[in-house]
Amino acid sequence: MPAFSKILIANRGEIACRIQRTAQALGYRTVAVFSDADANARHVQLADEAVNIGPAPVQQSYLNAAAIIDAAQRSGADAIHPGYGFLSENAAFATACKKAGITFIGPSPEAIELMGSKRLSKIAMLVAGVPCIGGYQGTEQDNATLSREAERIGYPLMIKASAGGGGRGLRLVHEARELRKQIRTARSEALHAFGSDELILEQALIEPRHVEIQLFGDQHGNLIYLGERDCSIQRRHQKVIEEAPCPVMTAELRQAMGDAALKAGRAVHYVGAGTVEFLLDQRGQFYFLEMNTRLQVEHPVTELITGLDLVAWQLHVAAGLPLPLRQEQVELKGHAIEVRLYAEDPAEDFLPQTGEVVRWEPAVQNGVRIDHGLLEGQTVSPFYDPLLGKIIAHGATREEARRKLLRAVEDSVLLGLQSNQRLLANLLEHPQFIAGEFSTAFIAQHFTDAPSLHPHTPTAEELAIAAALFYQHSASIHSTALAGWRNNASVPLHYRIGQEDAQWTLELTALPSGHLHIQVAEKKLELKLLDSDGRWASLEINGIRRRYAYRLEAGQLWLFTRPGSLHLCDQTRAALVNSQFSSQVSVSTHTLKAPMDGAIVDVLVSEGSPVSKGQLLLVLEAMKMEHPLKSGIDGVIKCIQVRLGDQVKNRQILLEVE
Structure with a gap:
């Protein structure tokens, strides 16, 4: 009997669409799951069957393991692919699938649990002989211990949520006086995002490259790596541009990093697709950062330079088949670069955006691949990550890939909401990016005052x-x-x-x-x-x-x-436009409005309390991130119109300062 025949995809958006494409091409039936907010989403329309798993909030839908397993059982799905994010690195979910007799398309629950903890995985990597950054990964989590360990490590240092990912629960601290405040913020963000506020501390490397190795293992003990990806172009520790191979990679360095990644994989008897992430310093030394026990967002660049379908490999491995290639058979051809298209406004400090997709027409060209989950007329809601899709280009050389990608970014039509599209084009055109000379500090160093970080004034x-x-x-x-x-x-x-x-x-x-x-x-x-x-x-x-x-x-x-x-x-017929605008500007200086749809997760003031300009008043959670809302003036809180836990709409008045 075959291992499985119908696959439920426990995800949404572009990755759910991408997994369906390969699964259906290989003859599998697919089942989509969707929340109330995603009832008409593209991934639902592409699937053979679809099951509603609950209301829009992720805790009641895409993080509801019981509802997802129930959907698999009701639809007759005998395998579950988790994609990335949500439950993809949840050991309890992998275990629940196994108990329900459903194949989990991913590694063992033990590997997920160990590598999902930055604290425990770092300890395991030190034992395995993988190079690691100095820091603190102990069990004592009180503020006094963390402060003492921070003094031992020295500044600057990184605070990291042990269960973290995607830049959440991650803070760079330059001075001791910042530590307690940043610990509080990191704990709060980590608890809301991952259900755990456990932290580790690490020495901060200055201007490193972020280079990761793609691993693949099977159930027969075979483990290989499929080259590397450079993911150094980031903002707020979230990747924006990824490419393969790394522009500064040598054969010797690739071998050394590949061997270190294999040590990491063998330490947990790894099966399936996984990625070992490293920081590469300016001297050519590299250090373990973390291991992701799932398919990465940036996997397409590896697929394009190897000619392999990594989702197909995942399905083959989950079905008990051996890896299709040996290490010496892996070939890297050409160069691939990917950009992430986000619903965010770079001119408003990358504030996530919500609203209707009025028009979407991706620029599909020779050598260009676009992975997305968009439909015209759909609403981008505040409940999920702001990633809309990925534009990827492959060429015989890095410059050819860059040139193709720039054209595709410039020509892909997105109307209805703000995105980072202008920023992506500016990044691809920057002389240092063209030369391959960049680090994780690239955007902070070269784009603090770029035109794409300001509102675009029409010409x-x-x-x-x-x-x-x-x-x-x-x-x-x-x-x-x-x-x-x-x-x-x-x-x-x-x-x-x-x-x-x-x-x-x-x-x-x-x-x-x-x-x-x-x-x-x-x-x-x-x-x-x-x-x-x-x-x-x-x-x-x-x-x-x-x-x-x-x-x-x-x-x-x-x-x-x-x-x-x-x-x-x-506005030709609007007779009183000018006076209306000046009135709105005046009022806004005393009124705090929601910058987007979201939920109030902290209220730090009360009516009648004095506040100063720049003081934190409320914290809004939207698209899996916390957004601090501060006072624009000195004054006194006149009235508060929201409470903890309230769902609010974009531009809704939250409070007034008198």
């Missing part, structure tokens, strides 16, 4: 395009012809176009030829709208033709301006 040309589209839309309501929209072409039209609190005035003159003369401040442009169908507009501006993706509805225009989108409003 005169972009405003002219907006005016032309608003004009065409208005004219089409009253006329079926695009030419001769107005009887008196010599009289200009005046447009007022807004973006949040900003506003611009334009003058548009339509000529019988179909050309539009548009003046924005001191700049004059000649524009002709050649064609538009509600999704794409072809325009000729000052003699140059281009196509633009857009969506126009009820005076709201979403315009894609490679790369990234603009959301503009036709």
Whole structure:
């Protein structure tokens, strides 16, 4: 009898879609699980069957192990693939699958439990002879012990949640006076994210590279590695760009890191896909960071340079088959680079974004792969990670892969919510990234004041395009012809176009030829709208033709301006716009509003208490991260409109300071 025939995928989003693609191609039936928030999600639509497992919050759905196993039993699924995140590194869940007679597509519960604890795994790695960073990984967790150990280790140092991942529960401390505050924050974030507030301390390496080795083991004792990935481009300890191979890798260093990773895997009798992460310093010395006992987000770059399907390997290994290759048969060809597309606003300190996906059209090109879980019209909610998808490119050389990836990032149309798309393009174009000269400090060093970290102010040309589209839309309501929209072409039209609190005035003159003369401040442009169908507009501006993706509805225009989108409003008929805007700005200085949908997890003030500018007032949890909300002025708390545990909406008033 076969080991299994129907696979339940205990995940959502892009990784659930990616696993389904391979499972179905290999002839397996697939079952999706979904929360109330994901009822119409792409991963649900792609599956053969789907089961609702509860309300939107992760604790009641994707982290509800009993509901997931029940869904497998009811649907007849005899295997579960956990993807990454959620229950993928939960030993109790792997054990529960085994007890239920369901194949868990991953390593043993014992390996998951050991390597899932940064404290215990580090102790095991020291015993196995794997190079480790100096630090404290003891059982005593009181503040006094941690403070004493911090003095012994020296500053700067890292506080790490033992059960952590994805940058949560991780803090860099430069001075002793910061330690207690950072311990409190790390404990709180770790407890909310992982259910454990256990911490370790480590000496901080200055400007290292983050390099990881892909391991694979089978149930017959075979264990090999499939090259390395460089994941150094990070912000807040979360990976943004990953590539394979590492730009500074040598054959000798790859062998040494591969051997160390094999030691780590053999120490826990590892089976399945796993990744051993290292920090590589400027002298070429490397140190164990952690081991992830699952498929990594960045696994596509390894697949592209090896020509292997790692999900297929996972299924083969889980079915009891031996690894398809021996170590000496592994070949690395070309170069691959991946970027992570996040629903976040880099101009607002990378604040996660929620809202409707008005338009999504990924730029699929030769040598480019896009893994995503998006559908037009879906709502990006505050309940889950802000990762929307991944854009990956492969080339014969690193430069070819970079060039292809940049074009794909610039051409992938996403409208409706802010993303990090402009930042990704800027990163790929940076001279030091092009040269392969970077570390984990790259973004902090080179992008503290980059244009992509500030709100994008529309250019005169972009405003002219907006005016032309608003004009065409208005004219089409009253006329079926695009030419001769107005009887008196010599009289200009005046447009007022807004973006949040900003506003611009334009003058548009339509000529019988179909050309539009548009003046924005001191700049004059000649524009002709050649064609538009509600999704794409072809325009000729000052003699140059281009196509633009857009969506126009009820005076709201979403315009894609490679790369990234603009959301503009036709405020021509809003007579009191200026006074309204100034009033809003004045009020906002005394009112704290939610920056996104989320849950209130801490209230640190009470009505009548004095506060100072910059003081922490509330903590909002959204997209698996805690966001501190601070006072913008000195004053007294006039009223608090939320309580601990409340779910709040974007722009909802939380409290007022008088």
